[in-house]
Amino acid sequence: SKAITGFQPGFLWGGATAANQVEGAYNLDGKGLSTADMVPWIPKEKRGLGFAMDVTAEYIEDVLAEKINDRYPKRDGIDFYHRYKEDIALFAELGFKVFRLSINWARIFPNGDDAEPNEAGLQFYDNVFDELKKYDIEPLVTLSHYETPLALTRKYNGWYSRELIGFYTKYAETVFKRYKNKVKYWLTFNEINVITHSPYTGGGILVGQLPEKTKDQIAYQAAHHQFVASALATKLAHEIIPESQVGCMLARMQTYPVTNHPDDILEAQRQNDLNLFFTDVHVNGEYPAFMYRYFAENNVSINKEIGDDEILKQYPVDFISFSYYMSISVTTQGEREQVAGNMIEGAVKNEYLETSDWGWQIDPKGLRVTLRDFHNRYGKPLFIVENGLGAYDKVEEDGSIHDTYRIDYLKKHIEQMKEAVKDGVHLMGYTAWGPIDLVSMSTSEMSKRYGFIYVDQDDEGNGTLNRSKKDSFAWYQKVITSNGEEL
Ligand code: BG6
16 A cells, blocks of 8 residues: 555654753853843743743843843853753663754854854764764754844844845855855754744844834844855855755744635634735745735835845745644634644634643644645655643652653654644654753743753753653653654
């Protein structure tokens, strides 16, 4: 029979992290500050349904002048900078084929616009890649994961400025040349669509500095700069590393209609289109027509330079990667209970789904839906580079951690992933988010844990930083050795 029965041999199993959430050492060995270093810890009572990471220019200046003294957990991470050997040994024990990490741009170019790169920063990633090589773990490297050099924010207002394209491509060229024999898989921008929800997070942009412009105007202009930068980085990667494979990265916001009212169907389609616009550009090399209509109706005008369209067209990505944590439901039919919706305003409760401790609606089958949709829309190889459950863990007296809820979440998602593969979806790999506990992106909490590996550190930054295995460790190990057959 021609039917596909499971994951292809060589399927890339692993885990994913971001420099600013694990490394720490924020001011060591010549590293400059990044936007993430200015994001404070947000106590629970101040947290809304969505996203609270946008800071203002005044806030940044006050922090730098030491007039404010909040806590900034991303500056310390989990000290991966000094413990990467121990951590990578644990990843090897898990059986990782791939490890997704990001390069902290400000470690390489401390101000973003420096004439020369910082050698100590380059050396650090050489060490990390060499360590991975010892265990035959492929690195999958994100060039920009919510950690724009802060100097680029203060001097240019981040990606709103076209000048960032040049700084980014210089950085990309520097690391491609340096690591050409060590890194084959690259991602250009983490969750590139998030810039429209949080311009500071995604683009290092302070919208308050542009009071005459709408958030959409600012964000889509900046996204255009990132699209051009992404295409140019793809071109450079292919020139410098002929066997390289470059992917875009989307925060997939799979959206469902709550009812079968045609208006709900259209509203869900509209939300899905606004989300998939970002992959459309990366794959098809052009803006889709529905987006020009959206721009016209929302008074957005994109300033493109001559040659931009050709660049997008000439250098599409090799594969599509994305994060998937939850699905989102929307309705035009009356009031419903609002929920955390991956930053989508108006997300409402799906009565068939359970939610995580952080109110995210858990939907394994939604992952199959998403994979099938991607496949039908693009026919390109797909890579799930983030998925997982942020949860509170309890350490028992003997030190064990029985995270059955995490195993349950991952098992159900991997099952659906396998169904999608059987449906004919071309899936390259799967990297679970935060294989080792790390600092939360949205809240800077330590207690929102994703790991198979526990890190002894609390929300206040107390703890030994010791690493230990949760029950999910042995489980994921088995998933990998059986290539997804034993769940
Ligand atoms: C993704 C980000 O949006 O979600 C990660 O790329 C992040 O950086 C992950 O950590 C989970 O979100 P959170 O807020 O639970 O850390």
